[in-house]
Amino acid sequence: MQRQPLVIANWKMNGNRHLTSQLAEALRESGALLNDVSVVVCPPAVLLPAWQSEVFYDDVHLGAQDVNEHHAGAHTGEHSLQLLTETGAEYVLIGHSERRQLYGDSDDRVRAKVDAVLAFQEQKLKVVLCLGEHEHERDNGETFTRIEGQLAKALANVSAAQLAHVVIAYEPVWAIGTGKTASPQQAQEVHAFIRNWLQQRYDAAAATVPLLYGGSVKADSAPALFAETDIDGGLIGGASLEPEAFLAICRAAQARRS
Numbered sequence: 678m679q680r681q682p683l684v685i686a687n688w689k690m691n692g693n694r695h696l697t698s699q700l701a702e703a704l705r706e707s708g709a710l711l712n713d714v715s716v717v718v719c720p721p722a723v724l725l726p727a728w729q730s731e732v733f734y735d736d737v738h739l740g741a742q743d744v745n746e747h748h749a750g751a752h753t754g755e756h757s758l759q760l761l762t763e764t765g766a767e768y769v770l771i772g773h774s775e776r777r778q779l780y781g782d783s784d785d786r787v788r789a790k791v792d793a794v795l796a797f798q799e800q801k802l803k804v805v806l807c808l809g810e811h812e813h814e815r816d817n818g819e820t821f822t823r824i825e826g827q828l829a830k831a832l833a834n835v836s837a838a839q840l841a842h843v844v845i846a847y848e849p850v851w852a853i854g855t856g857k858t859a860s861p862q863q864a865q866e867v868h869a870f871i872r873n874w875l876q877q878r879y880d881a882a883a884a885t886v887p888l889l890y891g892g893s894v895k896a897d898s899a900p901a902l903f904a905e906t907d908i909d910g911g912l913i914g915g916a917s918l919e920p921e922a923f924l925a926i927c928r929a930a931q932a933r934r935s
């Protein structure tokens with residue numbers, strides 16, 4: 678089955694209004710080139726309103742970098758699903774390794790967030806579930822055990838019907854922000870494992886789930902990664918802060934359709 682290529686920019690705690698205008702303009706100018714690629718931008722939440730006024734054609738969408746699993750209440754510094762959707766978010770990253778490592782997002786909390794997003798407003802938002810192994814886990818041959826554990830816990834309550842609202846991003850922790858990209862073969866091997874795991878559990882619904890690779894993807898490494906059968910696009914950190922590099926990555930994803 679042919680899935681629409683998807684490229685997601687995760688600005689993390691970077692970017693500003695100026696870069697919002699710059700990247701938005703670059704995307705606007707390249708609109709015709711980006712046919713057949715869905716592009717999602719996840720800026721810091723306070724920049725979502727600025728992005729909202731820049732969104733201009735159907736294939737550019739907004740996303741949030743995280744969400745609180747509660748609907749409202751005494752959670753200083755957190756953002757609710759309601760607020761994020763009001764500011765244009767259609768996607769939410771959940772379980773990013775930086776949230777897991779630096780802000781205590783356990784597997785249980787990741788599951789609670791996944792459940793909250795999918796239960797919210799008749800599944801208007803899409804979950805981008807991030808997972809990946811640490812370097813010592815790969816060195817010890819524990820990559821697949823780790824991935825399987827993260828999948829099983831995060832998707833414990835997700836039905837086959839809800840899977841249509843899920844994207845999975847494989848991000849080996851050792852490749853994030855390090856310049857050490859996984860080889861296309863390493864990434865494809867894990868993506869095939871994820872696809873197979875989804876098939877075992879969800880049958881035909883598994884074929885619709887976009888599987889993204891993230892971890893030091895650059896303009897020069899993207900084409901070979903996106904040429905792999907099960908790599909439907911990328912979750913891009915550092916390179917999404919450089920409009921030309923990000924556009925080149927989007928074009929590499931577009932090439933999957935040709």
Ligand SMILES: O=C[C@H](O)COP(=O)(O)O
Nearest residue numbers: 687853854892893914915
């Ligand atoms: O969310 C994005 C990933 O963490 C990858 O970041 P990176 O491209 O800077 O390595």
